[in-house]
Amino acid sequence: MLRVAVIGTGFVGPFHVDAVRRGGYGEVTLIAGSDAGRAAERARALGVHRSTANVADVFGDPAIDVVHVCTPNVSHVDLTERALAAGKHVVVEKPVAMDLDGAHRSLRAARASGRHAMVAFTYRGYPMVRRARAIVAAGAGELGALRLARGQYIQDWLSDPGAYNWRVDPAIGGTSRAVADIGSHWFDTTEFVSGQRVEAVFADLATFIPIRRRSAGSGALAFGGSSADGEEVAIASEDAATILVRMIGGARGACVLSQVSTGWKNGFEVALDGERASLVWAQEDPERLWVRTKDAARTMQRAAGDTAGADAAGTGAVPGVPSLPAGHPEGYAEAFRDLFRPFYRAIVEGDPPRYAASDPGDEAPYPTLGDGLRAVAFVEAALRSSREGRWVDLPD
Ligand code: SOE
Numbered sequence: 001m002l003r004v005a006v007i008g009t010g011f012v013g014p015f016h017v018d019a020v021r022r023g024g025y026g027e028v029t030l031i032a033g034s035d036a037g038r039a040a041e042r043a044r045a046l047g048v049h050r051s052t053a054n055v056a057d058v059f060g061d062p063a064i065d066v067v068h069v070c071t072p073n074v075s076h077v078d079l080t081e082r083a084l085a086a087g088k089h090v091v092v093e094k095p096v097a098m099d100l101d102g103a104h105r106s107l108r109a110a111r112a113s114g115r116h117a118m119v120a121f122t123y124r125g126y127p128m129v130r131r132a133r134a135i136v137a138a139g140a141g142e143l144g145a146l147r148l149a150r151g152q153y154i155q156d157w158l159s160d161p162g163a164y165n166w167r168v169d170p171a172i173g174g175t176s177r178a179v180a181d182i183g184s185h186w187f188d189t190t191e192f193v194s195g196q197r198v199e200a201v202f203a204d205l206a207t208f209i210p211i212r213r214r215s216a217g218s219g220a221l222a223f224g225g226s227s228a229d230g231e232e233v234a235i236a237s238e239d240a241a242t243i244l245v246r247m248i249g250g251a252r253g254a255c256v257l258s259q260v261s262t263g264w265k266n267g268f269e270v271a272l273d274g275e276r277a278s279l280v281w282a283q284e285d286p287e288r289l290w291v292r293t294k295d296a297a298r299t300m301q302r303a304a305g306d307t308a309g310a311d312a313a314g315t316g317a318v319p320g321v322p323s324l325p326a327g328h329p330e331g332y333a334e335a336f337r338d339l340f341r342p343f344y345r346a347i348v349e350g351d352p353p354r355y356a357a358s359d360p361g362d363e364a365p366y367p368t369l370g371d372g373l374r375a376v377a378f379v380e381a382a383l384r385s386s387r388e389g390r391w392v393d394l395p396d
Helices: 013-023 036-046 073-085 100-113 127-137 178-194 332-348 369-388
Strands: 002-007 026-032 050-052 066-069 089-092 117-119 146-154 198-206 211-214 231-234 240-247 252-258 267-274 278-282 288-292 297-301
Touching (some): 002 013, 002 332, 013 026, 013 036, 013 332, 026 036, 036 050, 066 073, 073 089, 100 117, 100 369, 117 369, 127 178, 127 267, 127 278, 146 178, 146 240, 178 198, 178 240, 178 252, 178 267, 178 369, 198 369, 240 369
Parallel strands (some): 002 066, 066 089, 089 117, 146 252
Antiparallel strands (some): 146 267, 198 240, 211 231, 240 252, 267 278, 278 288, 288 297
16 A cells, blocks of 8 residues: 655645546555644644655655645745655645746656655546547537647635735745636646647736735635735736737637636636637536537536546456446546556556656656646746737747
8 A cells, every 4th residue: 555645735736646546556645844833733623643844755655655835835835845855756736836937946856766756737637538539639529720839717705805825925926826726727638638839928927916915824725715914915926918829830829817806716628619619628517528520519428437437548447446327427536546547556556757748649647747837837927928018938
């Protein structure tokens, strides 16, 4: 049984703990966080026996095989490097780094370590996202040549001035907010489903709430609510962005990203318009995939085996995995479980680790640090494009 440590006591850590347990991938033996009390409380709440405020306890424990880095963005690179140097396999939250240099450092550290390392691009874990990818991969089949990649990722948890969280602090969250936090998901899922790479972006970033109120302890978690008082803090990172994209294969696209779209909670949508058909998948209705042709619009739903077999190829059902049969809705939590399955399987089976960004036709079984780096390149390109008012290429 693999031993697992989760570093981070915020919103996403419990989903990692839950996924490891429900997938039967390992035993979570340690929770680490910068605050001893919070780490202990979180460990108690999740039924994990040990907690620490000293990350050295994680890296120095030879019994720990896998480390999940679920901390604020600023520490992703450092913790990834240290975990890999200590011989651990690593799962790191997105964005893998706050800038491209950091993403390169993590990728280099992974290659040097020979360990498995992945980035938690959650939405690849949904069965209907994988189904969409399979439909597109059928190429000449159902969709035909891709014309447009469209979509949105809109939320409202930062939509009023009393909503504050580490993500709005550039020193902790990074220069970019909406693009890095949720735009990275749109970018990755769109490239994953379409099998095509974005080559250039033209972005317009907007900050609608230039001053927010920060009160002690308020809004520590994503979706943590807002507070009526607190000190006023000037905000530089973007609340929202509209981004045009050009894909290498000639397709064009656009996405709207926002954390201030009142009434929208996790409105993530990926849409691909091909010459013969169009696909739409929406995270808030995740078990359905819309396929539209000139004559008809139909929805596809999860079929038996879609989740149990959710490795990169969409095959290879794993006996004993507690997936629900089709018609029994699964969602966000299960996406983490299914995303991590091929990663843990690769560790157990001693498969060679993969580091490069996924290539259609030669895809890694899990999102690699190379994929994570691409998303950081997207964020940097969007920032620069918005600053300079021009198209900016992504590096190859
Ligand atoms: C907050 O915007 C957040 O928790 C993101 O950080 C996650 O990656 C996304 O899945 C849900 O929203």
